[in-house]
Amino acid sequence: MFRSDLLRDKVIVITGGGTGLGRAIGERYLELGAKLAIASRRKDVLQTAAQEMTQNGGEVFYHPCDVRDPSQVTELFDAIYAHYGKVDILVNNAAGNFISPTERLSSRAVDSVLNIVLHGTFYMTLELGKRWIEEKKSGTMLNIVTTYAASGAGSGFVVPSAAAKAGVLTLTRSLAVEWAKYGIRQVAIAPGMFPTEGAWSRLVPSEEMGERLLNRVPLHRAGNKSELANLAAFLVSDEAAYINGEVVTIDGGEWLQGAGEFNELADLTNEDWDQLSAKMRSK
Numbered sequence: 001m002f003r004s005d006l007l008r009d010k011v012i013v014i015t016g017g018g019t020g021l022g023r024a025i026g027e028r029y030l031e032l033g034a035k036l037a038i039a040s041r042r043k044d045v046l047q048t049a050a051q052e053m054t055q056n057g058g059e060v061f062y063h064p065c066d067v068r069d070p071s072q073v074t075e076l077f078d079a080i081y082a083h084y085g086k087v088d089i090l091v092n093n094a095a096g097n098f099i100s101p102t103e104r105l106s107s108r109a110v111d112s113v114l115n116i117v118l119h120g121t122f123y124m125t126l127e128l129g130k131r132w133i134e135e136k137k138s139g140t141m142l143n144i145v146t147t148y149a150a151s152g153a154g155s156g157f158v159v160p161s162a163a164a165k166a167g168v169l170t171l172t173r174s175l176a177v178e179w180a181k182y183g184i185r186q187v188a189i190a191p192g193m194f195p196t197e198g199a200w201s202r203l204v205p206s207e208e209m210g211e212r213l214l215n216r217v218p219l220h221r222a223g224n225k226s227e228l229a230n231l232a233a234f235l236v237s238d239e240a241a242y243i244n245g246e247v248v249t250i251d252g253g254e255w256l257q258g259a260g261e262f263n264e265l266a267d268l269t270n271e272d273w274d275q276l277s278a279k280m281r282s283k
Ligand SMILES: CCC/C=C/C(=O)SCCNC(=O)CCNC(=O)[C@H](O)C(C)(C)COP(=O)([O-])OP(=O)([O-])OC[C@H]1O[C@@H](n2cnc3c(N)ncnc32)[C@H](O)[C@@H]1OP(=O)([O-])[O-]
Pocket: 095, 096, 097, 098, 099, 100, 104, 105, 106, 107, 108, 109, 110, 112, 113, 146, 161, 192, 193, 194, 198, 199, 202, 203
């Protein structure tokens, strides 16, 4: 799909790059010639991922980092700069989320999600942005949000995530304007349903629930990680250099399904339509 050198020698940092979508994005970037740095809390997960991802060549540097802690974020970039000497692209992919009635949440539960998603993304963005501005270096930041942020609708039962991801999208759009003069570009992706162990264990705990959610998708399937990874490759590449402050939704049409007042009529059979039509015409 892409030139094999699309991301050649680009140093790309991916938070949460050892699992799920972050790892899939990283694997695609490696195929396109990038050098990776992956970071998250669990060192063993990062180490295993780095080993597996480089089986066919390429370079993956890993460094444990809790993005909720600004001092760890500074240490992370110190370590990456010591290793690679530069960073070209940042993917803010790390997140926390779980389903719960909002009234059951403790303040610590709220903080656990807000601190990873909103504060963590902001700390990563700020630390690297300051370095790029100081170095007079251009770069691209890609933030992974969700459809309930991109639609502006939010979502019940994942309210800390909805609030935090909306904040991340606003961060994306605000800095797209403010930091454009430094050559720093901001983009975002809003994924719909992409089954991963991390997301499904916390958000889709039963098979029946998974089926119900999938039925909401007009294309009647979940997304493939490779589809998301290809979009993530295009958006950070120089081919997308004029896209700034934009969020691209990749959800098989799911959010539109809920938005259109009459979309539920997709469930009607031809016989149902024959009957309804006859009834309406008889009036
Ligand atoms: C398809 C849709 C879109 C998908 C979007 C995604 O983001 S998918 C990405 C999905 N991937 C991920 O989410 C990966 C990362 N996620 C994680 O590491 C955890 O899920 C985390 C977000 C809780 C943070 O962990 P941590 O070790 O920092 O925190 P901790 O364990 O110390 O708990 C802190 C507080 O939260 C409370 N609490 C916890 N669970 C529940 C619950 N189910 N119910 C109620 N409360 C809950 C817990 O009781 C405690 O409060 P307390 O009792 O002290 O007042």
